[in-house]
Amino acid sequence: MTMADPPQDYAAQDPLEAVARQLLIEIGEDPDRSGLRDTPERFARWWREFSSYQAGQVERNFPLRTDGEIVMVSDINVWSLCEHHLLPFSCVLTIAYKPGEHVLGLSKFARIAQSHAHRLQVQERLVRDIAEEIAKVTGTVDVAVIGRGEHLCMSMRGIRTSALMTCSVFDGIFRDYGPPREELIKIAFPGS
Numbered sequence: 374m375t376m377a378d379p380p381q382d383y384a385a386q387d388p389l390e391a392v393a394r395q396l397l398i399e400i401g402e403d404p405d406r407s408g409l410r411d412t413p414e415r416f417a418r419w420w421r422e423f424s425s426y427q428a429g430q431v432e433r434n435f436p437l438r439t440d441g442e443i444v445m446v447s448d449i450n451v452w453s454l455c456e457h458h459l460l461p462f463s464c465v466l467t468i469a470y471k472p473g474e475h476v477l478g479l480s481k482f483a484r485i486a487q488s489h490a491h492r493l494q495v496q497e498r499l500v501r502d503i504a505e506e507i508a509k510v511t512g513t514v515d516v517a518v519i520g521r522g523e524h525l526c527m528s529m530r531g532i533r534t535s536a537l538m539t540c541s542v543f544d545g546i547f548r549d550y551g552p553p554r555e556e557l558i559k560i561a562f563p564g565s
């Protein structure tokens with residue numbers, strides 16, 4: 374430090390930046406080395422972005438006369454954070470529902486999925502939260518969600534092996550084995 378560099382007042386720093394700086398110190402890094410100088414600020418920005426998603430904001434659907442068709446949207450990819458280790462897990466989602474008098478715009482499935490993924494989650498709760506919001510917004514009980522996830526807390530640390538976890542919610546007409554559920558499973562797991 375030179376006379377031109379006043380000592381930084383870390384107490385006055387953004388609390389998330391202070392956490393990142395302390396974390397770097399705890400793992401034996403020098404937070405002042407050139408490669409890490411902007412890292413606390415980036416860390417704070419990323420956590421704020423992650424926690425800025427709000428669930429329950431999709432309210433727009435539109436009336437459409439349907440004749441019992443089932444709508445399925447597959448291959449929605451989301452990233453979430455496991456609430457046990459704060460490590461990411463990815464999840465590929467297939468969502469199905471049988472519209473009543475209102476249908477949901479295609480992009481809204483991804484919006485709903487993202488809003489529930491961008492919080493500290495477990496995969497079982499993620500698929501349940503998504504199913505409940507789809508049911509609420511569309512006013513139907515016939516909703517199914519299948520999620521297939523890979524958790525870095527398992528592959529990157531701990532047991533250090535990868536595995537795919539599948540969680541599903543089958544409500545209404547999807548609850549029993551039969552054509553709607555079988556068709557959904559074929560779409561979620563092509564080639565199986």
Ligand SMILES: Nc1nc2c(ncn2[C@@H]2O[C@H](COP(=O)(O)OP(=O)(O)OP(=O)(O)O)[C@@H](O)[C@H]2O)c(=O)[nH]1
Nearest residue numbers: 455456457458494495496497524526527530531532
């Ligand atoms: N069911 C479920 N388990 C999860 C999910 N995300 C992480 N886990 C598991 O949560 C468990 C937490 O177990 P603990 O024994 O409390 O934590 P740990 O000592 O870090 O466990 P290990 O990962 O086995 O080292 C681990 O088995 C994780 O694999 C999830 O979304 N659903």
